[in-house]
Amino acid sequence: MKSKNIVSAICLMLILALVAQAQPKPNILLILSDDAGYADFGFQGSQIMKTPHLDRLAKQGMRFEQAYVSAAVCGPSRAGLLTGKYQQRFGFEENNVPGYMSASGTTGDDMGLPLDQLTVANYLQNLGYRTALFGKWHMGNADRFHPLQRGFDEFYGFRGGARSYFEYDDEHPNHRQEDYLERGFGQFEETEVYLTDALADETNAFIERNQDQPFFAFLAFNAVHTPMEAKPEDLAKFPDLEGKRQQLAAMTLALDRAIGQVLDKLKELDLDENTLVVFTNDNGGPSDTNASVNDPLSGTKANHLEGGIRVPFLMRWTGVIDKKSTYAYPISTLDLLPTFVKAAGGHPDTIASLDGVDLMPYVLGNNSDRPHQTLYWKKENRGAIREGDWKLLRFPDRPAELYYLPTDASETNNLATANPEKVKAMYKNLFAWELTLERPKWQLQRKYEGAAMKRMDDYKKK
Template sequence: MKMTLHYLAILLAVALSPLYSAIGAQPPNIQPPNIQPPNIVLILADDAGYADFGFHGSREIRSPRLDTFANQAMLFEQAYVSAAVCGPSRAGLLTGRYQQRFGFEENNVPGYMSESCLPDDEMGLPLDQATVADYLKSRGYRTALIGKWHQGNADRFHPMNRGFDEFYGFRGGARSYFAFGEGNLNHRPEDRLERGLGEFAESGKYLTDAFADETVAFIERNQSRPFFVLLSFNAVHNPMQAEASDLKEFPNLSGKRRQLAAMTLSMDRACGRVLDKLNELNLDQNTIVVFTNDNGGPSDANASDNSPLSGTKANHLEGGIRVPFLMRWPGVTKPGSKYTHPISMLDLLPTFVAAAGGNLSELKPIDGVDLRPFVEGRDNARPHQTLYWKKESRAAIRDGDWKLLRFPDRPAELYNISLDIAESDNLADQHPDKVRAMYEQLFEWELTLVRPQWQLKREYEGAAMKRMDDYRK
């Protein structure tokens, strides 16, 4: 109301300016209000299935708070990650660049599954790469990473050395959802909960709840200034560990599927608590909130469902790289709307920096784009004509609605994604010229990349191909 009255006063002063001139008086000096740039809350799930949310049609797994949020937000039907596994996907999100450009190919850190001349502690997001937190911090934002990091275990890779003012979480890629015992040193240091830089701080709470508590507290502390918080859940990544009270909600399910449903419900409830805090503090109308996931669900490991997509985590079929994505941006996104063109997680950095008032031309070379003109309808083109994925000899390219997949053990496959979302009708034999052209286009992109700094052991490459074949539609 105050802002509205202020603008009315400005309009009235403009309308009366001829009168002031006629009587030889000066009009009042009314300055525009100081409008704070939007707060940004990015909520990232881990290993969730594409179909395992109510807003994507699930009837088994419940997500009531996110379903309500979806009605307030824009749902992006074709949101892609830049990698089919956790660590490199997050590296792309954090930098707005294809992670292959700086050697963080689709292989996680540290290297227990990798072959590399680098010691484990040398593996991490390279220090010469600026993060979204770096950019937002330079714009006056208070920044926090709460939850899973997975971008290197050494102190120099620590979130608080990568643009985040605050950190509460763990440095590794997965850990127990239940607190480690007092003085228990039978766990890797990167698996223990940490507050700040090096202060171990197990909470005694179920981990998803602990991360929600910390996010709510961060918002409360920083409500009077612009803030950016990345709530980086490890849910629903294995180990499959749910609380008994949530398991009781799904008596008709069993095994991993029941655990997954209970863990998803817990994460949904945690998201609701964060959204409630924004509402309580009257911050919801000046806060961008995004909910998404870091890669496709690993159906064999956590019983996730990526329907109607083929494939899973760790491969380049749609089920490995297309993820749920909701954005609520008051005044920009229309509640209950859908965006149909492909976008990439690489777009989050430039979108957030532009929203914060930053000049995108001053950013280091990035591959993402500012989504605001597209979601507002000012630009009806595709944000990306072409998207790429690469993991050693495996790779994929999407150009328009055509998608080519390259494999180490079989001929390339070609699909029209607009007509065949499940990638069940291989058109390579019918369009050999298209295959050749896209193969060359993919190779031209690869020539712009650097060599991977570490690679997956070959045995895991074989397992990834088998998983892909096992979970084709």
């Protein structure tokens, strides 16, 4: 009798193994907006912005109430997202933009995602995925940093950090190579199509070509980053707004419409139920340059208040993640790499030095703990640490501030004076983490320092 039970158990295990092998790997679609405000989506409560497609996506899956990026500006934030590691671990602390120089004293093309760092595209490529990036790269302008050298099979977008939404011509004053649209490697070509629409079109073409194999599509919109350039027909839909706010509303509408077209393509090809879709943003909205709104959060892009580092975040995986669900504990875009690798059949626990975690056990309720007890942020001598529900902000020119986020997401009630021991302990923990990091690989050139300090002073006066 015992031998029969053993045989039956072995047979059951074999059947389960065969069933698991027969399950197709999920396609993965990562959609990233650029510089969007925390409150500037319908699913985040906006009564002004029109985002019906993203609102529907939120209802089809899970909305994360406390999603964070690893940096308050786009270059370092993307470096963390792509590697699953705090980008300061490999010296990517500053934006690789004009005004900064490398530690060796050179500027421009010397700056980019270090070549010894693997990206999520590298890992998925090794797991049999066809990988593609559409839109903004901003991980280095030089050929050696190119997306096709970093795990992506296909690329359509631009290497730099920002560009026009309309076609460049030879007379355009902004004609750096990294600003121009590029297909593949070195084939620079402009389009007459509004860029937000063009990126959706290219993503859909990729999905069509690869519908019979697992794919990873990273749709990295430059919307709604400056320049503020909307289509006239979209502007006309917001007659009660004006200036940057009207431009932002129109650009957000175009962004949402383009996302809807990609989601519709998945449905048209019967791929929507086997595609893990994530939508998020690269950092907090810059309320000055594009009039974004981060309510109820304080702060803005480039600082460590919640409005600079907390972002909208949606995840849909039909049949796996419950519809109309929410997740309350803090997560990070550092979690995307291990989550995607695990969903693709890989083993993120074998990847050295990951700071992100596979979110699925938490999302599905199999693990009731927090994905992260502690999260960190750092830029130069400014820093922040969140331990549980407490957050400490460290500044170079004034005492540290302490907030209890469950009752003060707006960070208006500084509790540092009332909790000196907690401030001391969290300050030490932040410093201990910093001791594990590399020195920044580039720094602000001296001629730009005065302007940077003035911007900081102007913000503090508000």
